[in-house]
Amino acid sequence: DRLGCTECRCDLYNVTEDEDGRPLRPDYIGGLKCCYDQTQCKVRVGFERAKRGLYMRYTVKWVDWDNSILPVRIYILDVTDTWKRLDESTGLSTKHDCLVEYEVESCAATGVANDGCIDRKRVSLSLPTGGNVIYGVAHQHTGGIGSTLYGEDGRVICSSIPTYGDGKEAGNEAGYIVGMSTCYPQPGSVKISDGEILVLESNYSSAQRHTGVMGLFYILVADPSPKPNSSLQAPVGNA
Structure with a gap:
């Protein structure tokens, strides 16, 4: 369930407490409180994941300072x-x-x-x-x-x-x-x-x-x- 994983569905992450150990509200179905660090979304039976290296690339531009800025x-x-x-x-x-x-x-x-x-x-x-x-x-x-x-x-x-x-x-x-x-x-x-x-x-x-x-x-x-x-x-x- 890719969408459920990206939307941090609590049942898919098997999470019942937030990052600080506080119980989640019964009506809290998904969100940031269910996919904090070290949590993982469920995968299909038999799934073997390959180790990947991910990175972000930034392009930074600048101009010389001018009094009109x-x-x-x-x-x-x-x-x-x-x-x-x-x-x-x-x-x-x-x-x-x-x-x-x-x-x-x-x-x-x-x-x-x-x-x-x-x-x-x-x-x-x-x-x-x-x-x-x-x-x-x-x-x-x-x-x-x-x-x-x-x-x-x-x-x-x-x-x-x-x-x-x-x-x-x-x-x-x-x-x-x-x-x-x-x-x-x-x-x-x-x-x-x-x-x-x-x-x-x-x-x-x-x-x-x-x-x-x-x-x-x-x-x-x-x-x-x-x-x-x-x-x-x-x-x-x-x-």
């Missing part, structure tokens, strides 16, 4: 965040509680086929400090069909759609997400105001149950470029 703020938004706005007398809550993962129920099991068996999860969040959006991308697992970040007025800040592999080679595994589309708006064309309430939506196919899925969204935000000094200097007269 601006620092960015990195925001990682989570659709499972339980952040809530407080009343106006106390302002905005600054405490976030990101659950990181969640479960998608099968529409066949629930008897509800919403929008063609699509599970839509939304959360409202506030950015303390806004600016110009420089980059955006979502993170989803198998079954994901896209994620969108909306502004307070309903405008689309960034929409990120997954690409699924269709082969066997590394980086193109059939049935798995091998990439997410990204947003690189022109600087200054997409702005977020300080304290603006954003809406993050994560969509998954619910044609079958999925466990341990994620709905993250990464954005890089920069302050507006400083305007060049346009003041005119009077010529200095001869003595």
Whole structure:
């Protein structure tokens, strides 16, 4: 059960306790708590595994520093965040509680086929400090069909759609997400105001149950470029 293994189904890992030895909730079917270090998913009888060496390769690029380069703020938004706005007398809550993962129920099991068996999860969040959006991308697992970040007025800040592999080679595994589309708006064309309430939506196919899925969204935000000094200097007269 490849999908069950990648989604960390607890029964396939024969796990009843988390990494710290605490019993799992009876309704916790799968996720990060069931496939921590040294756990192994079940394999078919008679399976003989070959020892493999795996590695990750990174490509790093850089540019020489220039005064026109601006620092960015990195925001990682989570659709499972339980952040809530407080009343106006106390302002905005600054405490976030990101659950990181969640479960998608099968529409066949629930008897509800919403929008063609699509599970839509939304959360409202506030950015303390806004600016110009420089980059955006979502993170989803198998079954994901896209994620969108909306502004307070309903405008689309960034929409990120997954690409699924269709082969066997590394980086193109059939049935798995091998990439997410990204947003690189022109600087200054997409702005977020300080304290603006954003809406993050994560969509998954619910044609079958999925466990341990994620709905993250990464954005890089920069302050507006400083305007060049346009003041005119009077010529200095001869003595």
